[in-house]
Each structure stands twice: as structure tokens, then as C-alpha cells.
Amino acid sequence: EAGVAQSPRYKIIEKRQSVAFWCNPISGHATLYWYQQILGQGPKLLIQFQNNGVVDDSQLPKDRFSAERLKGVDSTLKIQPAKLEDSAVYLCASSPQDNEQFFGPGTRLTVL
Amino acid sequence: RKEVEQDPGPFNVPEGATVAFNCTYSNSASQSFFWYRQDCRKEPKLLMSVYSSGNEDGRFTAQLNRASQYISLLIRDSKLSDSATYLCVVKREGYSTLTFGKGTMLLVSP
Numbered sequence: 001e002a003g004v005a006q007s008p009r010y011k012i013i014e015k016r017q018s019v020a021f022w023c024n025p026i027s028g029h030a031t032l033y034w035y036q037q038i039l040g041q042g043p044k045l046l047i048q049f050q051n052n053g054v055v056d057d058s059q060l061p062k063d064r065f066s067a068e069r070l071k072g073v074d075s076t077l078k079i080q081p082a083k084l085e086d087s088a089v090y091l092c093a094s095s096p097q098d099n100e101q102f103f104g105p106g107t108r109l110t111v112l
Numbered sequence: 113r114k115e116v117e118q119d120p121g122p123f124n125v126p127e128g129a130t131v132a133f134n135c136t137y138s139n140s141a142s143q144s145f146f147w148y149r150q151d152c153r154k155e156p157k158l159l160m161s162v163y164s165s166g167n168e169d170g171r172f173t174a175q176l177n178r179a180s181q182y183i184s185l186l187i188r189d190s191k192l193s194d195s196a197t198y199l200c201v202v203k204r205e206g207y208s209t210l211t212f213g214k215g216t217m218l219l220v221s222p
Binding site for chain 2 (some may be wrong): 031033040041042043044045048055056091095100101103104105106
């Protein structure tokens with residue numbers, strides 16, 4: 001079974017630039033999550049989708065971060081404009097309803 | 113106080129040693145508990161769930177103490193391949209979102 005796919009794997013940008021990450025969850029998984037993992041920290045949830053609806057975005061910095069899952073399958077996370085403190089690994093995870101979450105390989109973002 | 117707290121380590125142990133990690137959580141509404149493993153520059157993967165009665169999976173034993181609000185992971189006969197960061201994770205009743213601790217790094221040496 002194919003796992004969660006993410007792209008790009010690495011991205012380097014300058015502060016104030018924009019960046020977008022893409023995630024394709026495991027087929028059939030209704031729930032999709034975006035996490036931010038700063039070096040030395042555990043993953044922190046940014047947003048959770050159930051199909052194409054947002055369940056929890058309480059920790060998403062909405063002034064600069066946005067995410068969508070228009071057709072209830074793949075998802076994009078955007079940062080506009082990026083700040084130095086946004087340097088982190090952005091992990092996408094999916095799960096079938098309320099079960100185990102499966103993580104993708106992540107996108108490592110460096111903001112200079 | 114952070115919702116999930118762990119000693120970041122690193123724990124340096126020789127092969128064959130037994131090592132234990134503890135984790136405390138602050139929200140008494142937490143209902144489900146897990147240990148995830150994260151290798152360097154890799155994604156987290158579920159190691160095991162933690163049940164009130166305690167559970168064992170090969171060399172790994174997880175225990176939960178609800179009264180004291182802590183979770184433990186015991187690794188027996190450590191292998192080089194056990195070197196990783198172990199993330200303590202809790203889930204609140206009625207929510208599907210996970211809250212992760214910072215992780216405890218384990219380094220097993222020959």
C-alpha cells in the first residue's frame with residue numbers, strides 16, 4: 001500500500017517569500033493533518049481536515065498560513081509571507097477516521 | 113506547564129542494556145496514549161499504544177498510571193537499531209488530534 005506522499009522534500013526560500021507544500025494521503029483516508037515540527041520539538045498540529053472540511057485549525061497562524069483540501073483528497077499548505085521562525089519540517093499525516101495516523105516523509109523548509 | 117513533558121535526553125546506553133523513559137501529561141481528560149518512534153530525519157511512526165493494564169510487544173513494555181498522569185516505556189536488551197527519538201503522545205477524549213511531547217533521544221552504542 002502506498003504511503004502518504006509529500007512534495008517537495010526540501011525547500012529553501014528567503015524571508016517574505018511565499019511557499020506551498022503538497023500532500024497526497026493514503027487512498028481512502030478521510031482525515032488529513034498538517035503538522036509543523038521545529039528542530040528539537042515534537043510535531044505540532046496546524047490543521048485537521050475531515051474529507052474537505054476543517055475540523056481544527058486553532059493552532060494555524062492564519063495571518064500567514066493557509067491550507068485547503070478542495071476535493072477531499074490531496075491538500076496544499078501555503079505560507080505567505082514566510083518568516084525565519086517558519087523554518088521547520090512540515091509533516092502531513094492521514095488516518096482512516098479516528099485511527100492510527102500515518103505520516104509522510106515531510107517537507108524540510110529553510111527560511112533565510 | 114506543557115501538556116506533555118519528556119526528558120529530552122540523550123540516553124546513552126550500551127547494547128543489551130535495559131532503558132526506561134517516562135512521560136507526564138497535564139490534562140486529566142487525556143484518554144488515549146501512544147509511543148511513536150522517530151528516526152533521524154524521518155517521519156514519526158507508531159511504536160505502540162499504551163493501555164491502563166500495561167502492554168508488551170517483544171522487548172518493549174508500555175505502562176500507564178492515570179492517577180499520577182504518567183506513561184512509561186521500557187526497552188529490554190537494547191539493539192543498535194533502537195537508536196531513535198521516542199515521542200510520547202496523548203489524545204483527549206472526544207478529539208482525534210494528537211499532542212506530542214518533545215521526544216526522548218536514545219543512543220545505543222556497541
